[in-house]
Amino acid sequence: MSEISAKVKQIIIDKLGVEESEVTPEASFTNDLGADSLDTVELIMEFEKEFNVSIPDDQAETITTVGQAVAYLEEHAK
Amino acid sequence: MQLKRVVITGLGALTPIGNTVDEYWNGLKNGVSGAAGITRFDATRFRTRFACEVKNFDVQSYIPRQEARKMDWFTQYAVVTADQAIEDAGFDKEKLDLDRVGVIWGAGIGGLKTFEDEVLSFGGGDGTPRFNPFFIPKMIADSASGLISIRHGFRGPTYVTVSACASSGNALIDAFNYIRLGKMDACVSGGSEAAVTQAGVGGFNALKALSERNDDAATASRPYDKDRDGFVLGEGGAALVLEEYEHAKARGAKIYCEIVGGGMSSDAYHITAPHPDGRGAFMCMKLALEDAGLAPEAVDYVNTHGTSTPIGDPQELKAIERLFGDHVTKLNISSTKSMTGHLLGGAAAIEAVAAILAIQHQTIPPTINHFTDDPDINPQLNLTFNQAQTREVNVAISNTFGFGGHNTCVVFKKI
Numbered sequence: 001m002s003e004i005s006a007k008v009k010q011i012i013i014d015k016l017g018v019e020e021s022e023v024t025p026e027a028s029f030t031n032d033l034g035a036d037s038l039d040t041v042e043l044i045m046e047f048e049k050e051f052n053v054s055i056p057d058d059q060a061e062t063i064t065t066v067g068q069a070v071a072y073l074e075e076h077a078k
Numbered sequence: 079m080q081l082k083r084v085v086i087t088g089l090g091a092l093t094p095i096g097n098t099v100d101e102y103w104n105g106l107k108n109g110v111s112g113a114a115g116i117t118r119f120d121a122t123r124f125r126t127r128f129a130c131e132v133k134n135f136d137v138q139s140y141i142p143r144q145e146a147r148k149m150d151w152f153t154q155y156a157v158v159t160a161d162q163a164i165e166d167a168g169f170d171k172e173k174l175d176l177d178r179v180g181v182i183w184g185a186g187i188g189g190l191k192t193f194e195d196e197v198l199s200f201g202g203g204d205g206t207p208r209f210n211p212f213f214i215p216k217m218i219a220d221s222a223s224g225l226i227s228i229r230h231g232f233r234g235p236t237y238v239t240v241s242a243c244a245s246s247g248n249a250l251i252d253a254f255n256y257i258r259l260g261k262m263d264a265c266v267s268g269g270s271e272a273a274v275t276q277a278g279v280g281g282f283n284a285l286k287a288l289s290e291r292n293d294d295a296a297t298a299s300r301p302y303d304k305d306r307d308g309f310v311l312g313e314g315g316a317a318l319v320l321e322e323y324e325h326a327k328a329r330g331a332k333i334y335c336e337i338v339g340g341g342m343s344s345d346a347y348h349i350t351a352p353h354p355d356g357r358g359a360f361m362c363m364k365l366a367l368e369d370a371g372l373a374p375e376a377v378d379y380v381n382t383h384g385t386s387t388p389i390g391d392p393q394e395l396k397a398i399e400r401l402f403g404d405h406v407t408k409l410n411i412s413s414t415k416s417m418t419g420h421l422l423g424g425a426a427a428i429e430a431v432a433a434i435l436a437i438q439h440q441t442i443p444p445t446i447n448h449f450t451d452d453p454d455i456n457p458q459l460n461l462t463f464n465q466a467q468t469r470e471v472n473v474a475i476s477n478t479f480g481f482g483g484h485n486t487c488v489v490f491k492k493i
Contacts, residue, residue: 016144017143038212038215048208049208
């Protein structure tokens with residue numbers, strides 16, 4: 001597992017209070033991990049802070065699963 | 079129309095001297111001081127380095143971490159005390175008409191810690207406007223009533239009253255009024271505050287409102303003592319279930335006492351100083367007793383606002399002397415802020431609970447930390463110094479006044 005993937009997982013576990021085993025690449029923040037719309041906004045913000053990136057709103061809307069977040073950050077993280 | 083009678087059927091408390099109603103009462107009757115060095119932040123550079131903090135409070139033993147982290151401290155105190163009061167009331171939610179149960183809470187400031195953290199985080203960054211999406215819902219004062227309503231499914235009127243240190247007095251009076259008008263069957267009311275933060279202590283220090291007795295924190299809150307030097311900031315809260323009398327009787331509820339009157343007035347004078355003649359204090363007590371249909375002679379106990387400030391304390395006593403006339407020497411008067419400190423928007427709620435428990439236990443909680451008589455205070459007044467006193471208590475009133483010149487008085491009567 002990449003360093004980015006591990007950090008993303010940790011943020012999700014911390015913010016959503018879910019078990020590590022639930023945070024699979026396919027897991028959807030809202031459908032599988034119990035996030036509401038505000039939780040999702042908070043997750044994106046935490047990713048931005050942790051990886052020092054700015055995720056535009058139109059891009060943020062396409063990040064709905066753990067795998068999508070990891071892929072986006074692996075591409076854009078500085 | 080015939081107004082309905084309103085009774086108290088549930089209590090909850092989370093205070094600097096006890097985290098349940100029973101612990102709170104034990105602290106009150108034994109004259110325990112809740113003041114100690116500040117632990118919430120490093121106060122080394124502050125003029126006041128002590129406060130009355132809530133102690134041994136592990137929020138996760140009441141609220142799951144995922145929910146608790148989306149609540150400011152003042153909301154956590156609200157939710158926890160409301161849970162206690164609702165459990166105490168013994169409601170069977172299946173039999174309640176949830177559209178007729180409300181939540182009217184009081185908070186003087188709201189989520190100060192949340193505001194402070196977010197703004198410090200932004201100020202310490204590179205200017206990127208990145209704010210947490212929970213910042214606003216955590217901070218705004220109404221979140222306390224909103225979250226209690228969501229948690230318990232109460233769908234009647236829910237909101238928060240803001241009148242500085244009188245906030246929860248206004249909340250109680252609003253709840254009382256709506257129930258006696260027949261608009262609700264029951265209402266969770268009360269108030270909470272959590273202002274022991276850098277901005278809270280620094281801000282009140284700037285007003286020169288706080289005691290600076292850092293070398294003797296435990297005795298710093300000394301209402302009516304000649305050497306009082308300001309109030310001691312407290313935090314926490316209390317919840318009360320107000321219920322229409324017939325509704326409570328029909329379900330066989332335990333009834334603590336009846337709430338029989340509420341009075342509100344304003345000084346129309348100064349944003350922080352009380353009126354020098356105690357005019358607003360006098361009016362709210364007079365109106366409260368008229369509302370209750372009681373003569374001043376019916377009153378046994380006055381739980382005062384008594385914050386331990388040089389100016390405020392004697393003015394309230396002057397108003398009490400003027401209102402009660404010859405009866406004033408037969409009253410027990412006490413300021414329980416001597417033990418709990420000043421909970422700002424939560425003050426009226428915890429002091430209403432103190433007044434109700436005084437009726438229940440027929441015991442007056444003391445004004446502790448009395449060392450030296452103030453020559454400007456009438457020595458014939460029974461200020462219940464240092465020791466609780468047992469006596470017959472049929473009627474107790476509780477005063478609370480706030481910055482802005484807001485004054486409230488609530489009247490409780492044995493049933």
